[in-house]
Amino acid sequence: MTKILCICEEVTLEEVERVVKEEGIKDMETLKRRLRLGMGPCGGRYCINTLLRLYPQLFGEPARNRSDVELKVPPSRPPTKPVYLYIFKEG
Amino acid sequence: MEQVNVAIVGGGSTGLMAAYYLAKEGVRGIHVFESKYLGFGSTGRCAGGVRSSFASNVHVTLMRESIRNWLRLKEEVEGLEFIQDGYLWLLTTEELVELHRRLAAYQNSLGVPTRMLSAEEVGELVPLARSDVLAALYDPTAGKASPIKFVWAMRKKLMELGVNIHEYTFVRGIRASGGKARSLVVDESNEVRVDDHVLIAAGVWSKELSRDLGVEIPIKKDPHHLLVTDKYSPFLRPLVIHKESGSYVVQHETGSILVGAEFPVPEDDTSLRYGYLRKAVTIMSRYFPQILSAELLRVWVGYYEVTPDHHPIVDVLPGYENVLIATGFSGHGYMMAPIVGEEITSMMLDGRPKLAETNELRLERFDEGKLLKESAIFG
Ligand SMILES: Cc1cc2nc3c(=O)[nH]c(=O)nc-3n(C[C@H](O)[C@H](O)[C@H](O)COP(=O)(O)OP(=O)(O)OC[C@H]3O[C@@H](n4cnc5c(N)ncnc54)[C@H](O)[C@@H]3O)c2cc1C
Ligand code: FES
Numbered sequence: 001m002t003k004i005l006c007i008c009e010e011v012t013l014e015e016v017e018r019v020v021k022e023e024g025i026k027d028m029e030t031l032k033r034r035l036r037l038g039m040g041p042c043g044g045r046y047c048i049n050t051l052l053r054l055y056p057q058l059f060g061e062p063a064r065n066r067s068d069v070e071l072k073v074p075p076s077r078p079p080t081k082p083v084y085l086y087i088f089k090e091g
Numbered sequence: 092m093e094q095v096n097v098a099i100v101g102g103g104s105t106g107l108m109a110a111y112y113l114a115k116e117g118v119r120g121i122h123v124f125e126s127k128y129l130g131f132g133s134t135g136r137c138a139g140g141v142r143s144s145f146a147s148n149v150h151v152t153l154m155r156e157s158i159r160n161w162l163r164l165k166e167e168v169e170g171l172e173f174i175q176d177g178y179l180w181l182l183t184t185e186e187l188v189e190l191h192r193r194l195a196a197y198q199n200s201l202g203v204p205t206r207m208l209s210a211e212e213v214g215e216l217v218p219l220a221r222s223d224v225l226a227a228l229y230d231p232t233a234g235k236a237s238p239i240k241f242v243w244a245m246r247k248k249l250m251e252l253g254v255n256i257h258e259y260t261f262v263r264g265i266r267a268s269g270g271k272a273r274s275l276v277v278d279e280s281n282e283v284r285v286d287d288h289v290l291i292a293a294g295v296w297s298k299e300l301s302r303d304l305g306v307e308i309p310i311k312k313d314p315h316h317l318l319v320t321d322k323y324s325p326f327l328r329p330l331v332i333h334k335e336s337g338s339y340v341v342q343h344e345t346g347s348i349l350v351g352a353e354f355p356v357p358e359d360d361t362s363l364r365y366g367y368l369r370k371a372v373t374i375m376s377r378y379f380p381q382i383l384s385a386e387l388l389r390v391w392v393g394y395y396e397v398t399p400d401h402h403p404i405v406d407v408l409p410g411y412e413n414v415l416i417a418t419g420f421s422g423h424g425y426m427m428a429p430i431v432g433e434e435i436t437s438m439m440l441d442g443r444p445k446l447a448e449t450n451e452l453r454l455e456r457f458d459e460g461k462l463l464k465e466s467a468i469f470g
Contacts, residue, residue, distance in 0.1 A: 023247060023250070027128070033242070039389075082386035082388055084383065085320065088365075088368040089369075091373065
């Protein structure tokens with residue numbers, strides 16, 4: 001069964017495991033950019049948390065009691081929710 | 092002590108391209124040191140525009156050659172994209188039209204086939220709404236290349252070629268003696284011996300590394316905003332610039348739309364400005380109202396690395412025969428990286444670059460007051 005980790009960007013758990021293994025990716029920041037996971041319209045609200053839960057399984061290290069910085073959890077960029085560009089139009 | 096032959100400081104487009112051309116020449120022991128993740132600096136924040144329609148001989152010539160390399164890279168590197176959909180400069184005043192007529196003639200004389208389009212012809216190329224466009228300059232050899240795809244395709248390729256990539260590895264300083272760099276101090280205090288060359292390709296941060304060696308390089312950080320929308324079906328092929336304001340819009344292969352605008356802020360200010368969003372959206376939506384119904388996903392700020400004459404520095408660091416530096420690319424270091432990487436390789440292996448124009452990018456021009464001239468410095 002295919003497990004989708006990031007709904008917005010359609011990234012599967014299988015793909016995540018593959019790049020971690022084959023391309024030697026060791027952190028969440030790099031993973032995000034490599035697979036676009038977390039870069040969809042929800043801003044990673046869903047998949048980044050799932051990824052955190054899978055952290056020990058993926059990277060072979062515990063995630064408990066470690067800070068976001070240490071775990072390289074991607075910071076979210078504004079806006080927190082997608083907004084139409086027309087709200088910025090003047091005149 | 093760990094030992095390397097070539098140490099490249101900086102995992103942006105410049106460092107990655109230098110590593111690639113060196114590896115292709117069979118150089119071994121190449122190590123790239125990146126303090127964060129690859130593309131953390133300006134590279135991962137750029138718009139991905141590639142063009143040779145510039146206004147100085149150095150820029151036009153180097154970029155003409157860089158585009159040749161982009162086309163080859165597309166064949167050589169799996170996953171790297173370069174889409175030659177052109178650049179279109181919308182011209183809204185008579186003066187701009189006249190200037191660009193002359194620019195086109197100049198670019199043609201250097202082998203770049205830009206041409207002027209009438210307002211009508213512009214309308215055939217892009218779904219333009221507004222009628223204050225008098226004419227446009229079109230560069231059919233220009234294009235776009237997603238920086239994210241570039242970084243990951245290169246990471247994989249370099250690893251296959253045996254290049255060592257050290258992510259999250261900060262280069263604290265370069266130790267030198269007798270006019271040569273001997274080692275790097277990495278992270279807290281690890282020392283890495285360097286047997287051949289060091290390349291400083293650390294973007295705006297190159298200044299600190301060269302200062303550490305007693306050389307001041309005249310680059311400034313120039314923060315620029317960019318926004319990206321969700322993905323939409325393709326509506327715009329070329330990258331379009333509204334020349335009068337410096338605003339631009341590009342839709343990438345993924346469908347995402349990026350909109351840039353000139354919105355000057357102080358050197359160290361990377362806070363997000365609402366004013367930028369207003370300016371970018373207001374100007375570009377006059378020409379492409381379609382963008383108004385696009386949803387904004389992210390906004391960020393990255394740096395242009397600006398020198399006094401808006402031309403880069405590609406040189407041996409004065410006083411250190413085995414240290415090279417490549418930075419100061421303003422808003423076009425990404426597009427130029429393929430030629431710069433190749434030139435760095437020639438400088439390391441043959442002692443000189445292949446193109447005469449690269450020699451004009453020496454640091455000494457700032458002391459001698461022989462600055463280069465450029466008038467078209469956007470996206
Ligand atoms: C909004 C915006 C739009 C742009 N649009 C375009 C465009 O369309 N086309 C174009 O060609 N250019 C564009 N540019 C410019 C382009 O992004 C840069 O010129 C180019 O990316 C510079 O690449 P670089 O590799 O030299 O530097 P960077 O990409 O900045 O890379 C330097 C790297 O060095 C690392 N580093 C720094 N210090 C150290 C250290 N001490 N130890 C280890 N690592 C270190 C940094 O983390 C960084 O990743 C744009 C820039 C911005 C901000
Ligand atoms: S689920 Fe991954 S970005 Fe939305």
